[in-house]
Amino acid sequence: MNSSKNKILFAVNRTKPNADILVKRLSGAAKRENFECVIEGKFPPPEDAFKDAKCCCVIGGDGTILSCLSGAAKYGVPIFGINLGKLGFMATFTDSISDEEFLDMVNGKNAEMETRTILSASFGKNRFLALNEFAVKSQSPAEILSAEVLADGEFVADFVGDGLIFSTPTGTSAYNLSAGGPLIHPKARVFALTSICPHTLSNRSLVFDSETKLEIRAKNPNAVLIRDGNVEKSWRGEPLFVEAAPETVKFVRPAGHSHFYILRTKLGWGGNPRTQR
Incomplete structure (x- = not known):
């Protein structure tokens, strides 16, 4: 500070x-x-x-x-x-x-500084930052999303389902976790892609390093970008780019702060179930 x-x-x-x-x-x-x-x-x-x-x-x-x-x-x-x-x-x-x-x-x-990775999403002249996640969905809640994803120009897969979540390590305990994605330690310089209710059951979360740039080509004419739970904008025909942002966010923490203690208490992780009643 x-x-x-x-x-x-x-x-x-x-x-x-x-x-x-x-x-x-x-x-x-x-x-x-x-x-x-x-x-x-x-x-x-x-x-x-x-x-x-x-x-x-x-x-x-x-x-x-x-x-x-x-x-x-x-x-x-x-x-x-x-x-x-x-x-x-x-x-x-x-x-x-x-x-x-x-x-x-x-x-x-008696304090320490913790730095968190954030994500950037951009299309056209628009650029947004997210601390938890970006989500891409169809504007119509009854319509599935179909999207092609590329990583640094290399084709990854076609995703069909209720949407896609692009999560920071911070956000993996939020929407990403609810959708079955992994928990990632906040110091890891990575981000996750999780498909929401995929139509192909073998579609599982992918974790990318912080240097990767994803390109998302939504086939829906009315796809929307959701940033940290807020609908930002719909776009048509333009590719959406998601990557780790050069900016970061710092948090003041008490000395000895434990990420695993937070997970145990907030998510209700217990000890040995054989010793619990």
Whole structure:
């Protein structure tokens, strides 16, 4: 985290209980330590709000973090996620964090920085970034998707089914996992392609290295691109390119943060089933 910067940006999902109380408490503590605190009133926050920020304290849940992707990636601002939602895979902290703990970690004490790969999808003059995944589907929910996929110009396969998911390691515990895709450690420089309800049962997930550029040629005249759960745009006749983006997103984590602990607790992994009742 850049120690020379003095601005803390607060991105707050005010629909969450206690969000206003929490941002008031933490921003008040930061101001007493001479930090400049900006509580962004717009949601999602505009990209320019991230300029010159030391970190972005996101109060809400994983969905709130996803809304901050563009600005955080553009300006290289670390995300300090406080979970007021349900699962909270990306938002590490809770509203029980003390003022002292918050300020220590903002200043780099008892904290570590984790870098996450994100994906880029482009067609024509359009370019989008995703922290979890891109999905390609037919615009009509009753229509199957038929698409040809190439990797660095080499034909991979024709995919026929309900759609395709292109997932970052971060996103493999989200839509990709629900569709039967693999879990990938967030430090791996790879991304996954998972077919949704494929008509050919032998179609299984594929994992590509971060240097691979995929080209998707949808045969449907009304295919749509979905970014982190939000429909972005439909396109006709143009190839869609998906690849690991040169941008990354950083997260502030407590020292000793364990990805496997998160998986065990959030996904309900147990111990030895023979010893459980």
